[in-house]
Amino acid sequence: MTQHSLSPRQYLILALVALCAPLGDTCLSRGMTNLPSIGLKHPAALIAAVFTPWIAAGIALLIAFFSSYLTALSWADLTFVLPATAFGNVIVALLARFWLQEPISLERWAGIALITLGVSFVAQGPSRTELAVESTVAQESGKLGTR
Amino acid sequence: MTNHLAAAQPGLASAAAMIAAIVLCSTTGEVLTAAAMKSLGDLDEIRARSGLTGAIRAVLTSPLFFLGVFFLALAFFALLLALNHLDLSLVAPASASLTLVTNAIAGKIFLKENVDRRRWAAALLVCVGVYLLAH
Numbered sequence: 132m133t134q135h136s137l138s139p140r141q142y143l144i145l146a147l148v149a150l151c152a153p154l155g156d157t158c159l160s161r162g163m164t165n166l167p168s169i170g171l172k173h174p175a176a177l178i179a180a181v182f183t184p185w186i187a188a189g190i191a192l193l194i195a196f197f198s199s200y201l202t203a204l205s206w207a208d209l210t211f212v213l214p215a216t217a218f219g220n221v222i223v224a225l226l227a228r229f230w231l232q233e234p235i236s237l238e239r240w241a242g243i244a245l246i247t248l249g250v251s252f253v254a255q256g257p258s259r260t261e262l263a264v265e266s267t268v269a270q271e272s273g274k275l276g277t278r
Numbered sequence: 279m280t281n282h283l284a285a286a287q288p289g290l291a292s293a294a295a296m297i298a299a300i301v302l303c304s305t306t307g308e309v310l311t312a313a314a315m316k317s318l319g320d321l322d323e324i325r326a327r328s329g330l331t332g333a334i335r336a337v338l339t340s341p342l343f344f345l346g347v348f349f350l351a352l353a354f355f356a357l358l359l360a361l362n363h364l365d366l367s368l369v370a371p372a373s374a375s376l377t378l379v380t381n382a383i384a385g386k387i388f389l390k391e392n393v394d395r396r397r398w399a400a401a402l403l404v405c406v407g408v409y410l411l412a413h
Contacts, residue, residue: 163361204315210385217404242410249403252396260392
């Protein structure tokens with residue numbers, strides 16, 4: 132029995148949620164490490180940072196992430212969408228390994244395994260609480276004869 | 279950790295405070311936006327009915343959404359600030375993994391989501407996994 136029925140389009144949105152976030156974060160960190168130290172006394176420097184190329188690219192990716200994330204939240208639970216988001220880190224790590232030939236340490240392989248296991252747990256369950264309640268109600272009403 | 283950065287590293291307390299600020303702001307923001315989206319209903323259906331502008335209008339007329347975005351923006355600037363003072367290999371895994379657990383707790387309490395054993399287990403596994411992967 133499948134406990135959640137997502138359409139291909141909804142899987143596509145979850146994939147966008149997963150991929151855009153880590154790629155955007157990578158751009159941001161690349162942009163920020165190039166900048167001189169910014170303190171609390173100069174908050175304007177943070178605003179100026181927004182207009183440097185890597186940070187602008189990071190923000191564009193994060194906007195794509197955010198719009199697909201909002202769409203996903205409109206039909207799925209927060210505790211369902213978030214592990215899917217984390218799975219993007221696994222995809223990016225694997226891309227870096229097999230496409231950019233970057234080595235992956237044993238620790239990071241362990242991280243990949245744990246995230247994949249966690250996401251598979253969530254994916255087996257319902258995507259939305261109301262649906263879970265409905266299926267419980269259906270089960271309960273099926274048992275009504277015994278009460 | 280690179281040596282040229284080590285001299286500029288802040289103490290444990292201020293590092294913890296910076297990470298706590300990110301986690302607190304992003305959990306608050308995510309729970310509020312999730313609540314806003316849940317109250318709107320399926321955005322794909324709204325888009326099918328009244329087009330992309332209709333869907334954008336539905337989101338932009340939700341006060342809860344703006345409150346959520348306000349906290350997410352705070353979390354974003356807290357992240358930029360922390361990235362400027364701490365190693366990415368500490369900030370990213372620590373804030374991302376802690377946020378997963380705080381969101382599972384907040385999702386259960388405030389959004390009344392059915393966080394069953396599967397989802398608790400997933401939150402913990404993914405939390406440790408994200409930390410190991412990004413570290």
